[in-house]
Amino acid sequence: MTxxxxxxxxxxxxxxLISLLLSPCLHPCPVxxxxxxxxxxxxxxxxxxxxxxFGWLFFMRQLFKDYxxxxxxxxxxxxxxxAFSCTMFELIIFEILGALSSSSRYFHWKLNLYVILLVLxxxxxxxxxxxxxxxxxxxxxxKLLFACVVWFTFMYFFWKLGDPFPILSPKHGILSIEQxxxxxxxxxxxxxALLSGFGAVNCPYTYMSYFLRNVxxxxxxxxxxxxxxxxxxxxxxxxxxxxxxxxxxQRGEDQSKQTGFWGMIKSVTSSPPGSENLSLxxxxxxxxxxxxxxxxxxxxxxxxxxxxxxxxxxxQGKYFNFLGYFFSxxxxxxxxxxxxxxxxxxxxxxxxxxxxxxxxxNYLGIQFDVKFWSQxxxxxxxxxxxxxxxxxxLITLTKFFYAISSSKSSNVIVLVLAQIMGMYFVSSVxxxxxxxxxxxxxIVTQVLGELQFNFYHRWFDVIFLVSAxxxxxxxxxxxxxxxxxxxxx
Amino acid sequence: MASLDRVKVLVLGDSGVGxxxxxxxxxxxxxLGNPSWTVGCSVDVRVHDYKEGTxxxxxxxxxxxxxxxxVGSASSVKSTRAVFYHSVNGIILxxxxxxxxxxxxxxxxxxxxxxxxxxxxxxxxxxGDYDREQFAENPVPLLMIGTxxxxxxxxxxxxxxxxxxxxxxxxxxxxxxxxxTNPRYLAAGSSNAVKLSRFFDKVxxxxxxxxxxxxxxxxxxxxxxxxxxx
Numbered sequence: 001m002t003x004x005x006x007x008x009x010x011x012x013x014x015x016x017l018i019s020l021l022l023s024p025c026l027h028p029c030p031v032x033x034x035x036x037x038x039x040x041x042x043x044x045x046x047x048x049x050x051x052x053x054f055g056w057l058f059f060m061r062q063l064f065k066d067y068x069x070x071x072x073x074x075x076x077x078x079x080x081x082x083a084f085s086c087t088m089f090e091l092i093i094f095e096i097l098g099a100l101s102s103s104s105r106y107f108h109w110k111l112n113l114y115v116i117l118l119v120l121x122x123x124x125x126x127x128x129x130x131x132x133x134x135x136x137x138x139x140x141x142x143k144l145l146f147a148c149v150v151w152f153t154f155m156y157f158f159w160k161l162g163d164p165f166p167i168l169s170p171k172h173g174i175l176s177i178e179q180x181x182x183x184x185x186x187x188x189x190x191x192x193a194l195l196s197g198f199g200a201v202n203c204p205y206t207y208m209s210y211f212l213r214n215v216x217x218x219x220x221x222x223x224x225x226x227x228x229x230x231x232x233x234x235x236x237x238x239x240x241x242x243x244x245x246x247x248x249x250q251r252g253e254d255q256s257k258q259t260g261f262w263g264m265i266k267s268v269t270s271s272p273p274g275s276e277n278l279s280l281x282x283x284x285x286x287x288x289x290x291x292x293x294x295x296x297x298x299x300x301x302x303x304x305x306x307x308x309x310x311x312x313x314x315x316q317g318k319y320f321n322f323l324g325y326f327f328s329x330x331x332x333x334x335x336x337x338x339x340x341x342x343x344x345x346x347x348x349x350x351x352x353x354x355x356x357x358x359x360x361x362n363y364l365g366i367q368f369d370v371k372f373w374s375q376x377x378x379x380x381x382x383x384x385x386x387x388x389x390x391x392x393x394l395i396t397l398t399k400f401f402y403a404i405s406s407s408k409s410s411n412v413i414v415l416v417l418a419q420i421m422g423m424y425f426v427s428s429v430x431x432x433x434x435x436x437x438x439x440x441x442x443i444v445t446q447v448l449g450e451l452q453f454n455f456y457h458r459w460f461d462v463i464f465l466v467s468a469x470x471x472x473x474x475x476x477x478x479x480x481x482x483x484x485x486x487x488x489x
Numbered sequence: 490m491a492s493l494d495r496v497k498v499l500v501l502g503d504s505g506v507g508x509x510x511x512x513x514x515x516x517x518x519x520x521l522g523n524p525s526w527t528v529g530c531s532v533d534v535r536v537h538d539y540k541e542g543t544x545x546x547x548x549x550x551x552x553x554x555x556x557x558x559x560v561g562s563a564s565s566v567k568s569t570r571a572v573f574y575h576s577v578n579g580i581i582l583x584x585x586x587x588x589x590x591x592x593x594x595x596x597x598x599x600x601x602x603x604x605x606x607x608x609x610x611x612x613x614x615x616x617g618d619y620d621r622e623q624f625a626e627n628p629v630p631l632l633m634i635g636t637x638x639x640x641x642x643x644x645x646x647x648x649x650x651x652x653x654x655x656x657x658x659x660x661x662x663x664x665x666x667x668x669x670t671n672p673r674y675l676a677a678g679s680s681n682a683v684k685l686s687r688f689f690d691k692v693x694x695x696x697x698x699x700x701x702x703x704x705x706x707x708x709x710x711x712x713x714x715x716x717x718x719x
Contacts, residue, residue, distance in 0.1 A: 067588065068587075068588050068589050224569075227529075227572060228572060231530065231554075235532050235534065235552050238532065238533060238534040239550050241534075242516075242535075242536050242550065289531065292529055292530070293529050296528060296530070296569060297529070300563075300565050300569045303564075303565035303566075303568050304565035306565075
């Protein structure tokens with residue numbers, strides 16, 4: 001939470017100073033207009049360099065901390081995607097605060113959008129194809145050619161994605177920017193809804209200690225003893241296999257030498273008893289190894305549960321437990337609202353800020369300067385949304401990366417994560433339009449073109465509902481299955 | 490084979506360095522066709538001829554315990570892995586010659602394994618820092634194996650080999666660099682095979698003091714043999 005506060009402080013101090021400095025230059029004299037444009041560009045550029053550096057550091061310190069970076073192009077592409085995504089959020093903040101002149105804001109919006117689309121649709125997929133191809137040994141010769149083939153396949157499916165969705169009006173040309181943004185938006189919104197549906201259910205499940213199973217030390221010790229016994233059994237069987245193989249080898253009856261037609265006939269009619277024994281013992285060993293893996297995973301699970309039980313007894317644990325109850329109510333409310341939106345085909349017309357202010361003014365009778373407070377409150381709200389979504393996404397990406405990457409596939413996985421991150425941020429901007437008051441929405445509508453924004457909100461609700469309900473089902477099944485496993489011991 | 494005659498060697502290293510391929514090569518004398526993730530621990534057995542070629546030749550089984558995972562795993566995984574670290578006669582440290590971080594992580598691996606040593610003369614570790622003097626007095630035999638030797642580009646070869654030579658000096662261990670997909674690196678009579686054989690001989694004679702009553706004769710034998718060997 002402290003990082004959110006400090007970054008909000010940074011956002012709130014810097015643009016205000018700049019707009020104070022620029023206020024004498026606001027009369028429309030051509031020289032001053034160009035000068036202010038130059039100053040604005042310099043500000044944007046420095047902030048982009050700052051974001052690029054942050055992305056670079058994050059990559060080096062967090063993602064790739066156990067690997068050696070050999071292809072610097074991957075690091076550059078990741079940092080560039082991160083920098084341009086954050087710049088988009090920064091432009092929204094500037095929009096709300098009224099910092100920089102509106103023409104230069106519009107220009108930077110367009111520029112940023114073109115660059116990010118270029119990166120997400122051309123650069124990143126091409127490099128993903130290139131690195132996938134270089135991992136496959138057969139295709140080493142014609143890496144570039146096969147990478148281009150992969151890229152064309154990606155473009156074909158990307159284009160086909162637009163067909164089943166009513167996202168465009170027919171007056172758009174074939175190569176307009178709306179075509180690309182609409183498709184990127186669909187993918188990104190699906191991702192956002194999936195993650196947020198799962199997160200909304202998983203968060204109370206992990207926070208609340210009501211769901212923690214009771215695990216005692218003796219349970220863990222018993223499992224560990226079983227695990228070691230299984231390993232000992234595997235060892236003794238493997239010793240028998242090794243001894244039998246050695247004896248067979250010394251007697252010159254190595255079964256692996258029976259190749260060819262006559263060899264096959266011979267091995268069918270007369271197979272020495274040693275080899276039959278061997279295959280039987282080998283099967284037993286395979287079964288025991290599978291059992292040892294299961295026991296290992298169960299022991300890890302029990303240890304993790306025991307640690308969580310200990311944590312829940314601490315002060316922090318109790319605080320998170322309380323938060324968990326709060327979040328579960330919020331989650332139920334969100335699912336309810338999503339269902340209502342879909343069933344009654346309702347799209348919210350006003351944003352939460354204006355609605356909140358209306359309620360306070362009309363019902364509670366508190367009079368205050370609506371315009372002034374609306375700007376500040378929407379700035380804070382949007383700022384919180386941005387910071388928590390960036391932080392949440394980076395943490396999720398890191399966890400995902402640790403879980404599935406290996407030294408061979410780390411480059412490909414980082415690029416896939418960069419692609420996901422870019423699409424996620426672009427669609428965040430799309431959906432955030434709904435959270436802002438009317439006067440700030442215009443720039444987003446202007447820049448992104450005439451997309452069917454309502455469709456995206458409806459699509460988000462549908463996928464959110466599906467994701468939340470299936471997560472509930474999945475967690476319920478997983479929770480029910482675990483105590484049964486222990487009862488069969 | 491009495492249970493006291495068990496010889497257990499741990500194979501430790503970061504995930505993806507090639508421990509499973511190495512163990513398969515050492516035990517089956519064959520290249521592993523389809524390496525996949527090791528979940529938990531996989532054991533294999535190598536038949537070792539102690540003092541090969543001399544009249545005192547004897548055959549022993551050496552158990553190679555290949556423990557999967559990474560140094561940065563969750564603490565629940567680490568406490569479960571600790572179950573495998575009991576009563577260990579020797580440790581093979583595996584690192585990837587093309588990945589510097591995997592060699593650096595070997596210090597942490599040794600600390601994790603030796604922290605759980607159940608012997609009464611076990612190493613008392615000071616708050617997780619690596620201390621060279623501890624390792625000098627630590628009698629557990631170590632062997633360092635660098636994999637993916639064939640994937641180092643020609644011009645970097647010297648630099649990599651000097652770095653690993655320093656590392657093996659730190660651990661007071663022998664060093665072998667090979668490629669797990671090519672059995673000729675461990676062909677009989679090569680210097681690598683001799684180093685391996687010497688390591689397994691050392692491991693056979695490393696006995697941690699089991700307990701005072703039955704271990705009395707073992708302790709005597711250990712002292713005598715260790716003088717004889719070093």
